[in-house]
Amino acid sequence: MPFLKSTLSRKNLMALTGLFLCFFLVIHLLGNLQLLLAADKASVSFNNYSTLLSGNIFIKIIAYILYFSIIAHAVDALVITVKNRKTAAKYAYDERKHASKWYSRNMGILGTVLLIFLVIHFKDFWYVYKFGALPLDKNGNKNLYVIVVNAFHSWWYVCIYVVSMFALGFHLLHGFKSAVRTLGLYHPRYARYVEIFGVVYSYTLTIGFSFIPVYVYITQYIK
Amino acid sequence: MKLHLKIWRQRDAQSNGALVDYDLDGIDQHMSFLEMMDTLNGQLILNGDMPVEFDHDCREGICGSCGMMVNGQAHGPVAGLTVCQLHMREFKDGATIYVEPFRAAAFPLKRDLKIDRSAFDRIIQAGGFISASTGSAIEANNLPITHDMAESAFDSAACIGCGACVATCKNSSAALFTSAKVSHLVKLPQGKLEAEKRVIQMVGQMDVEGFGHCSNTEACEVKCPQGISVLNIAMMNWEFNKSSLLG
CATH class of the missing domain: 1.10.1060.10 (Alpha-helical ferredoxin)
Structure with missing residues (x-):
């Protein structure tokens, strides 16, 4: 069955899992925007939202697809990279970089940065929420808000977060367009719109995800 | 024009290759890159050395026979050209030019700049x-x-x-x-x-x-x-x- 074993099918898996992760990131950012509310409102809203997500069967299915997508995306990238290393040419004098964007050639490095960030992110928030002993807020919900805000009160944590979000931005800048092309959108008119959408999407997510921890960090001194 | 060339020389796929230095003088800037290579080969033959082997045919940019990495880029630094349509006016007098074959696992090298496509x-x-x-x-x-x-x-x-x-x-x-x-x-x-x-x-x-x-x-x-x-x-x-x- 050629759909499962060729160079193109491996890229299809990258594209499908990547596009699902792109979709998930939008939902994630919309949830994070609640952190920009006033502290008392943000706490209630964010913790309600977290409780709602953890108790919903539909969200649980999405979560399992998410875990699968992250692992499949990373493992498939590793398989593709190993195979590409075997076929790749080495030149004594190499100036091929002039023909393409740096981030399109370094998706593996950007992806590794994101994977390291995800491990930290899951350990600090997801694991603590799922398996840690969290304090409860006044509504009886697990107080994830206080964990997140405390993390964003550390300048070094905000730096790691923002650097990782820029890695995400460059990863998306190439990845979104690449995924759509891999799946086969070839009409010149629509391909152009997808390219523009991909750029706007990447900038929006990078700025959105980066702004929130910076805002939380700065506002701790303003109050 | 005077040129300093660093050209990949390799006897066959089994041998080890290396960049070899050649100094070339009297190159006209209106020559094509392949004509410059012909001039070098003429001198090598006169000196009793083996000429640099490379593929070429029409020299009009339409047959696809020629192809080499010039200064680390396929067909050289100018976009939209085959190497036979690349002219020496694109290089400065006294320039060092690196010349290597197209490389890929699926393109085994036959000799020097010649590959099996x-x-x-x-x-x-x-x-x-x-x-x-x-x-x-x-x-x-x-x-x-x-x-x-x-x-x-x-x-x-x-x-x-x-x-x-x-x-x-x-x-x-x-x-x-x-x-x-x-x-x-x-x-x-x-x-x-x-x-x-x-x-x-x-x-x-x-x-x-x-x-x-x-x-x-x-x-x-x-x-x-x-x-x-x-x-x-x-x-x-x-x-x-x-x-x-x-x-």
Whole structure:
């Protein structure tokens, strides 16, 4: 069955899992925007939202697809990279970089940065929420808000977060367009719109995800 | 012009190669790059040395025979040219120029700058054709093809198979070459009949030959002397996915 074993099918898996992760990131950012509310409102809203997500069967299915997508995306990238290393040419004098964007050639490095960030992110928030002993807020919900805000009160944590979000931005800048092309959108008119959408999407997510921890960090001194 | 050349010399695929230094004087700036190489070879022969071997044929930029890495770029620093159409006026007097063969696991080196690109031939043999009965061609107007589609098919068919797309790709992918032929044929009524089988077989052969995955960096389009669009790759992917799932 050629759909499962060729160079193109491996890229299809990258594209499908990547596009699902792109979709998930939008939902994630919309949830994070609640952190920009006033502290008392943000706490209630964010913790309600977290409780709602953890108790919903539909969200649980999405979560399992998410875990699968992250692992499949990373493992498939590793398989593709190993195979590409075997076929790749080495030149004594190499100036091929002039023909393409740096981030399109370094998706593996950007992806590794994101994977390291995800491990930290899951350990600090997801694991603590799922398996840690969290304090409860006044509504009886697990107080994830206080964990997140405390993390964003550390300048070094905000730096790691923002650097990782820029890695995400460059990863998306190439990845979104690449995924759509891999799946086969070839009409010149629509391909152009997808390219523009991909750029706007990447900038929006990078700025959105980066702004929130910076805002939380700065506002701790303003109050 | 005076030039300092660093040229890859290698006896055969089994031997180790290295960059060898050559100083060349009296080069006219209106010479093509291959004429400069001819001048060097003339001197090497007079000195009793082996000339530098490289592929070439038409020297008009249309046959796809020539191809080498000049200063680390496929066909040299100017976009949209084969190396035979690259002229010495693009270089400064006294410049150092690095010359290496196109490299890829699927393009074994034969000698010096000469490589074996027969992997491309086998991809075409796998499906890059139409099965037509012999005899006279039918009246052209019996086949309804819009002008735009004919032009688009011709743009895809313009690939000369030089291998610059593979040489410049960080993964040595042959996606642009293969997709150009898949797209060319699927855009025309004659090619649609075997479209499903063709794309599966050509992509399969591309993988068998040991070309890498396409990362969509678009370097192939930038260095293609014929300006073949990467949208051909998207079209090949669409045809492949359609044939794999529904065919």
